[in-house]
Amino acid sequence: MATRDAYGEALLELGKKRKDIVVLDADLSGSTKTGKFAKAFPERFFNIGIAEQDMIGTAAGLALAGKLPFASTFAVFETGRAWEQVRQTICYSNLNVKLVATHGGISVGEDGASHQATEDIALMRVLPNMTVIVPSDGNETKQVINAISEYYGPVYVRLGREKVPMVMPDHYEFKIGKAYVFHIGKDVNIVATGIMVSKALEASKILNNEGIDVGVINMSTLKPLDTEILLKAAKASALIITAEEHSIIGGLGSAVTEFLSESHPISIHRMGLKDAFGCSGRPEELLKYYGLTPEDITKTIKIALKK
Amino acid sequence: MQHQIIRRERDVSFLEKQARLVRVEILKMLSLAGSGHTGGSLSAADIVTVLYFSKMRHRPHEPMWKERDRFILSKGHAAPLLYAVLAMTGYFDISVLKTLRKLGSPLQGHPCSRLLPGVEISTGSLGQGLSVSNGIALGLKLDNLSSRVYCLLGDGEIQEGQVWEAAMTAAHYRLDNLCAIIDLNGLQIDGPVSQVKAIEPVDSKWLAFGWHVIKIDGHNMAEILNSLDEVERVKEKPTVIIAHTIKGKGVSFFEGKVEYHGIAPTKEELMKALKELSEEGG
Numbered sequence: 001m002a003t004r005d006a007y008g009e010a011l012l013e014l015g016k017k018r019k020d021i022v023v024l025d026a027d028l029s030g031s032t033k034t035g036k037f038a039k040a041f042p043e044r045f046f047n048i049g050i051a052e053q054d055m056i057g058t059a060a061g062l063a064l065a066g067k068l069p070f071a072s073t074f075a076v077f078e079t080g081r082a083w084e085q086v087r088q089t090i091c092y093s094n095l096n097v098k099l100v101a102t103h104g105g106i107s108v109g110e111d112g113a114s115h116q117a118t119e120d121i122a123l124m125r126v127l128p129n130m131t132v133i134v135p136s137d138g139n140e141t142k143q144v145i146n147a148i149s150e151y152y153g154p155v156y157v158r159l160g161r162e163k164v165p166m167v168m169p170d171h172y173e174f175k176i177g178k179a180y181v182f183h184i185g186k187d188v189n190i191v192a193t194g195i196m197v198s199k200a201l202e203a204s205k206i207l208n209n210e211g212i213d214v215g216v217i218n219m220s221t222l223k224p225l226d227t228e229i230l231l232k233a234a235k236a237s238a239l240i241i242t243a244e245e246h247s248i249i250g251g252l253g254s255a256v257t258e259f260l261s262e263s264h265p266i267s268i269h270r271m272g273l274k275d276a277f278g279c280s281g282r283p284e285e286l287l288k289y290y291g292l293t294p295e296d297i298t299k300t301i302k303i304a305l306k307k
Numbered sequence: 308m309q310h311q312i313i314r315r316e317r318d319v320s321f322l323e324k325q326a327r328l329v330r331v332e333i334l335k336m337l338s339l340a341g342s343g344h345t346g347g348s349l350s351a352a353d354i355v356t357v358l359y360f361s362k363m364r365h366r367p368h369e370p371m372w373k374e375r376d377r378f379i380l381s382k383g384h385a386a387p388l389l390y391a392v393l394a395m396t397g398y399f400d401i402s403v404l405k406t407l408r409k410l411g412s413p414l415q416g417h418p419c420s421r422l423l424p425g426v427e428i429s430t431g432s433l434g435q436g437l438s439v440s441n442g443i444a445l446g447l448k449l450d451n452l453s454s455r456v457y458c459l460l461g462d463g464e465i466q467e468g469q470v471w472e473a474a475m476t477a478a479h480y481r482l483d484n485l486c487a488i489i490d491l492n493g494l495q496i497d498g499p500v501s502q503v504k505a506i507e508p509v510d511s512k513w514l515a516f517g518w519h520v521i522k523i524d525g526h527n528m529a530e531i532l533n534s535l536d537e538v539e540r541v542k543e544k545p546t547v548i549i550a551h552t553i554k555g556k557g558v559s560f561f562e563g564k565v566e567y568h569g570i571a572p573t574k575e576e577l578m579k580a581l582k583e584l585s586e587e588g589g
Contacts, residue, residue, distance in 0.1 A: 051475070054438045058476060060428065060438070061441055061446065065442065065445070089438075092421075
């Protein structure tokens with residue numbers, strides 16, 4: 001299940017329970033899956049057309065009128081096109097607006113770089129009052145949507161276009177700001193987010209078979225960062241790998257590096273887009289092209305461990 | 308000095324007197340602050356006075372009253388004007404106006420809603436207030452509340468593309484509880500609007516976007532009152548009041564001067580201006 005599909009379902013369920021929820025979209029409700037909510041609750045759905053800046057402002061106004069707005073479009077437009085509206089109107093005023101964007105990262109595929117958000121986490125993470133979440137699978141996405149509806153304040157949630165495997169265990173309970181530890185490794189720990197969690201888990205299986213103790217942490221909340229878990233991981237192993245479908249500048253890699261360099265400096269390797277745009281191609285092809293496969297992770301770890 | 312609070316007053320001479328006092332407070336706070344936007348605060352002073360002292364239903368001692376009418380200052384640089392009417396209608400003590408732009412003050416250089424009750428939304432980055440106003444208007448309709456939303460824009464501000472996105476949204480959703488007011492003073496920081504980047508014909512632009520358009524003299528109290536009455540009779544579409552104004556209105560040596568867009572009066576200028584305003588008051 002793609003995380004965007006989980007969003008569509010979660011939003012529909014939430015809409016049944018809470019009458020204060022309103023949804024806005026900018027002519028992409030079929031792709032973002034807000035269309036499900038729109039069909040069930042047309043009076044609480046506002047298509048603002050191809051006008052993202054106006055959508056963010058309208059969402060702010062609905063929040064001021066006591067509603068709980070979810071505003072959705074592609075991540076590149078939600079965070080890039082409307083960044084200043086998010087800054088000035090939502091974050092500066094600390095409004096209860098939920099920005100849930102789909103089509104994050106290069107796994108968007110064929111549409112190419114114009115539609116692949118690879119800087120969105122950086123753009124949102126830098127804003128005061130903003131919370132940033134990147135769920136790893138459908139189950140976690142549903143929990144994230146419920147959790148943020150109970151939380152007051154601006155939140156950015158980045159979802160994907162492609163189907164992703166279920167990686168989180170059945171008993172998992174998402175809490176804002178809490179990372180999930182699959183395992184803490186003695187040799188290396190991979191801190192991953194979004195679709196890279198499943199890639200990290202695959203990489204850890206390969207290396208564990210070769211006798212390397214690899215830990216995996218799902219850092220689904222990038223802000224506020226779960227520094228407690230990070231410190232634990234950094235103290236357990238001398239090497240940390242960060243893995244994200246985003247630029248290595250400003251995203252998870254930066255967040256982890258910023259914290260650990262001040263608190264517990266160790267060797268960190270950031271995996272992600274190395275100051276580059278994406279391009280067209282099939283999602284799996286692109287992950288390979290940009291070095292974000294489980295094999296790339298194992299290779300990076302082996303090289304780093306030899307140093 | 309504590310001003311008397313009388314609201315929903317339609318007496319023109321009373322409103323003219325309040326507007327004069329509003330201008331006095333604007334000039335005093337700007338002069339003390341040593342910086343800020345004089346011209347655009349003065350040009351819209353009559354309109355905003357009528358809104359706060361006459362037209363809007365609001366409760367200064369209950370700023371979050373659910374059924375209040377909303378005022379959104381999209382041209383956030385006219386913050387001194389908003390602060391003056393908020394203080395004079397009783398939202399906070401008038402002595403706070405002295406703290407404008409000072410460290411720790413709730414009166415930020417541009418309005419900040421987190422710090423000052425009565426400010427509905429933080430503004431200052433131009434072009435964003437109309438979208439917010441639309442959202443509030445939509446929310447009020449969902450709750451079947453009859454409250455209205457008034458949004459004040461600058462004329463230079465409508466060069467921002469987002470204004471026109473919002474103009475389309477308001478017409479599409481038939482927001483007849485929304486009124487935009489354009490403070491058409493003809494000047495922006497870099498010079499006359501017509502020279503920087505022409506916006507005329509303003510009325511036919513809004514007409515073409517599906518709005519009801521009213522044109523008034525933005526310094527004529529009777530015209531302001533009548534236009535705001537007309538707004539309430541318009542159904543199924545939003546209304547824009549295009550208010551022809553004079554930048555720096557009320558102080559002869561500021562009027563129509565582009566250089567007073569973004570600077571505050573000196574002490575000498577303040578004394579001269581206050582003298583003019585008091586003579587005008589008779």
